[in-house]
Amino acid sequence: MRRRLLQARRDRSPASLALDGEAISVHVATLPQVRAGACVAAYVSAGTEPSTDRTLEALRERGVRVLLPVLLADDDLDWAAYAGPTAWRTGRRGLREPDAPALGTHAVAEADLVLVPGLAVSDSGHRLGRGGGSYDRALARVAPDVVTAVVLHPDEVGLPVPVEPHDRPVDAAVTRDGVTWLD
Structure with a gap:
C-alpha cells in the first residue's frame, strides 16, 4: 500500500503541491485551536507531501508558537521552535x-494542536505513515483532548489502512478540500 501511495504522489506536479499547500494553510487556520498564544506541533513537508511551508509561516504570523520535529538516531522525535522560513538546518535523512x-x-505535550504527516488515513482515524513509528511515539505523549490531524491529499482520506497495536489514531484529516473529522 505504501508503494502504491508513494507512486501516486510522485505523479503530482510541483505546482499542484504548492496550490494544495496554500489551501491547506487556509483550512488549518479555521481550526479553533489556532489562535494567538497557542502552540501547534507541526512538521516540515518533504518531497511530494502536501506542502506545509505556507501553514508554518501563517501560524507564526498569527502569533502561534510552532514546534517542529528533529529526527533522533532512534527515530524518535525531539522538538524545536520554528523561527521563520530562513532558520533551517539539514537534519538526519536530509530533512529540514x-x-x-x-x-x-516531551515538548509535543505542550501543543494545543498536532499536525502530522501520513500517506493515508481510514475513516476511523488510523493513519498510515512511513513505517518508522516516529509519530506514533510522539502522539503517545499528547493528551487525549488535544486535536491531532494528518495532512494529506484528498484521495488519501477514507482508505482502509493496516493497523498495528502501537498505532495512534488521529482526530481529523486536512486536505486542500478542507478538514474531515474522523470517527
Whole structure:
C-alpha cells in the first residue's frame, strides 16, 4: 500500500503541491485551536507531501508558537521552535529542521494542536505513515483532548489502512478540500 501511495504522489506536479499547500494553510487556520498564544506541533513537508511551508509561516504570523520535529538516531522525535522560513538546518535523512535548540521529546505535550504527516488515513482515524513509528511515539505523549490531524491529499482520506497495536489514531484529516473529522 505504501508503494502504491508513494507512486501516486510522485505523479503530482510541483505546482499542484504548492496550490494544495496554500489551501491547506487556509483550512488549518479555521481550526479553533489556532489562535494567538497557542502552540501547534507541526512538521516540515518533504518531497511530494502536501506542502506545509505556507501553514508554518501563517501560524507564526498569527502569533502561534510552532514546534517542529528533529529526527533522533532512534527515530524518535525531539522538538524545536520554528523561527521563520530562513532558520533551517539539514537534519538526519536530509530533512529540514529548525535551527533552534532542542526542547526534548516531551515538548509535543505542550501543543494545543498536532499536525502530522501520513500517506493515508481510514475513516476511523488510523493513519498510515512511513513505517518508522516516529509519530506514533510522539502522539503517545499528547493528551487525549488535544486535536491531532494528518495532512494529506484528498484521495488519501477514507482508505482502509493496516493497523498495528502501537498505532495512534488521529482526530481529523486536512486536505486542500478542507478538514474531515474522523470517527
